[in-house]
Amino acid sequence: MQVGTPLEQPRSVRRARKRLFVGLISIACFVICVLLGLLWLVPYVGLDNIHPAAKWVFGALVLGLVGLVCVAYWGLFLNIVTKKPLLGARRFRGLTIKLFLPLMVLLGRAFGIPKEHIMLSFISVNNDMVLAEAGRYAPGDILLLMPHCLQNSKCDRRLTYDINNCVRCGKCPLAGLLELHDKYGVNLAIATGGTIARRIVVQLRPRLIIAVACYRDLSSGIQDTYPLPVYGVLNERPHGPCLDTTVSLPTVEKMLDRFIDPTKAKDGRTVSTGQAAQA
Incomplete structure (x- = not known):
């Protein structure tokens, strides 16, 4: 659906x-x-x-x-x-x-x-x-938190460990998300589940999260991270749940324009579940 x-x-x-x-x-x-x-x-x-x-x-x-x-x-x-x-x-x-x-x-x-x-x-x-409620923040205070199901199921790259392994072939939304990271300097991470997502949040300590997920994961994530504000973007599931999902990149970019303080330097960085676990 x-x-x-x-x-x-x-x-x-x-x-x-x-x-x-x-x-x-x-x-x-x-x-x-x-x-x-x-x-x-x-x-x-x-x-x-x-x-x-x-x-x-x-x-x-x-x-x-x-x-x-x-x-x-x-x-x-x-x-x-x-x-x-x-x-x-x-x-x-x-x-x-x-x-x-x-x-x-x-x-x-x-x-x-x-x-x-x-x-x-x-x-x-x-x-x-x-x-x-939310104001505007430095890019380094904003986290784009993505689900691993955005990666193309036929891709053999291990992106959940290191998102920088992505070759940006354009077959899944991750290439566009990496471009948004490069453009705005926000933090970008992929989580394989709620436990890893919480670990990434604890490591980075963002002031605001723009999260992409299905309605179940978004609801539980919003509850788990309170009082940290989480803006939820529902993923699109043309092949059903947890398989080759996608997301509206214009929607994500619109929210970045809304929450980023244009006077702040672009000081974000990409992280991955593997890097977060080792930190």
Whole structure:
């Protein structure tokens, strides 16, 4: 199944994904508030035996938690709608990743919504929040993190160990990505899995990641690297998952133009899984 990148998909598709996200997160917020309310109602009678004011103190605490959830929800909602940086934007993104997303997956399962739709919706909203939150960085502070499935399956070059082994024949997107690295000076790495990807991130310590992967790997990667901002670009899979995938190079370059500080020197470098492991 071929999946286009968020910037290439029709605007109606992107809007539909955001509506799904907002709808599920609204229900999740309502469920949390109801559960917090029940925490007060269930022991309401029993608390009188402790102290006459105990139920009211406990109720005030619950009400305060409900208020915090509502503030978080509306802050996130406004962030999504306005696409502008708001006070506490990083915290809103953190709440989305750590609290609301797991609840949304459970709600989606209850309502029969495929997990893929929820993950795609999450990636789309995450990208909007990263665009609103992130500034501009030196090229050396930006990491282009690529999946190994971008390499042509018939290629005998060992690129996952050293990407510089690429002869740039043009049969896969890696040649174009290396050209973007040469042009902008950003860091470029290929990861064979989540463990290697985390190792590369720890080694380079970038301030922003532009990651290319399928929706599953992007979703888990965004969660694993928080609070580090990750802009996700969905790969295209004309031959199915994990085989000769490709990516829209204009989309990647557009994001580089968005995030790179033009006044900074081009000081990036290519790394590979083998080099990261030896560092």
